[in-house]
Amino acid sequence: MQEKPLIVKLCVSFTLIIFLSACANTTRPGAVGVDRSQLMLISTSEVNRLSASSYNEEVQKAKEKNILINSGPSYERLKRIANRLIPQTGAFRDDTRDWQWQLALIESPVLNASCSPGGKIIFYTGIINQLNLSDDEIAAIMGHEIAHAVREHGRERVSQAMAQGALVNIAMAAAGSYGSAVSAANQVAQYALVLPNSRQNESEADAIGLELAARAGYNPQAAISVWQKMIKATDGKKSLEFLSTHPSGETRIDQLTALMPAVEPLYKAAPKPGPHL
Numbered sequence: 001m002q003e004k005p006l007i008v009k010l011c012v013s014f015t016l017i018i019f020l021s022a023c024a025n026t027t028r029p030g031a032v033g034v035d036r037s038q039l040m041l042i043s044t045s046e047v048n049r050l051s052a053s054s055y056n057e058e059v060q061k062a063k064e065k066n067i068l069i070n071s072g073p074s075y076e077r078l079k080r081i082a083n084r085l086i087p088q089t090g091a092f093r094d095d096t097r098d099w100q101w102q103l104a105l106i107e108s109p110v111l112n113a114s115c116s117p118g119g120k121i122i123f124y125t126g127i128i129n130q131l132n133l134s135d136d137e138i139a140a141i142m143g144h145e146i147a148h149a150v151r152e153h154g155r156e157r158v159s160q161a162m163a164q165g166a167l168v169n170i171a172m173a174a175a176g177s178y179g180s181a182v183s184a185a186n187q188v189a190q191y192a193l194v195l196p197n198s199r200q201n202e203s204e205a206d207a208i209g210l211e212l213a214a215r216a217g218y219n220p221q222a223a224i225s226v227w228q229k230m231i232k233a234t235d236g237k238k239s240l241e242f243l244s245t246h247p248s249g250e251t252r253i254d255q256l257t258a259l260m261p262a263v264e265p266l267y268k269a270a271p272k273p274g275p276h277l
């Protein structure tokens with residue numbers, strides 16, 4: 001067999017080195033055991049920068065329309081839950097304590113909630129009011145959303161798109177004209193913030209979210225009741241914005257049920273939120 005030229009061998013090794021060094025696990029497995037190597041071809045800081053600017057834009061728009069709620073009982077309730085959940089992310093990674101966490105509540109009938117990369121949480125009043133969510137259920141949804149950010153699923157989706165050649169080369173675009181850099185930023189934002197997550201990412205966010213809620217003293221069983229409420233509210237149709245970005249597998253509730261024994265002891269041991277008058 002003919003020996004491969006040195007240059008080919010070097011190229012193969014170089015490519016392997018790039019891919020191996022780009023594979024990372026963004027979180028520790030926790031009690032729920034999420035353990036998978038993720039392909040990362042773009043920096044956390046770049047994705048978080050885009051995420052922050054998209055969050056600021058959305059909050060600014062809400063402010064202009066006079067639908068941004070930043071005081072009062074609904075906002076304080078949400079803030080209390082966020083303040084209990086956020087510190088629990090330390091069980092999965094150390095740097096979240098340095099994130100610039102933000103929380104916005106927007107008055108809108110939209111049944112949606114999100115946490116963008118870097119810890120930018122948005123809730124719409126629609127999902128809380130129309131599903132009549134309990135604190136435990138809000139914690140289940142918020143925990144799930146925070147888990148996507150903690151696990152850097154947005155950054156991972158951008159990286160997968162880059163690996164498949166679906167995105168223009170970000171580095172080249174950044175070095176090029178302003179127009180191509182803007183276009184690259186828009187594409188990154190689309191992959192990181194808008195497109196639906198894969199079922200695998202959904203399962204990971206369910207698992208980590210469940211543990212975050214349990215550690216924060218919220219009943220993990222609420223993760224099941226909240227999905228049942230959502231399925232009922234959609235009446236079999238994918239009309240909920242939340243479900244359009246969070247594909248709901250038939251096995252979702254089964255998977256959550258299977259994880260309960262891992263998180264119940266954490267819930268039992270956790271200090272519980274007190275009554276709020």
Ligand SMILES: [Zn+2]
Binds near residue numbers: 148202245
């Ligand atoms: Zn999700």
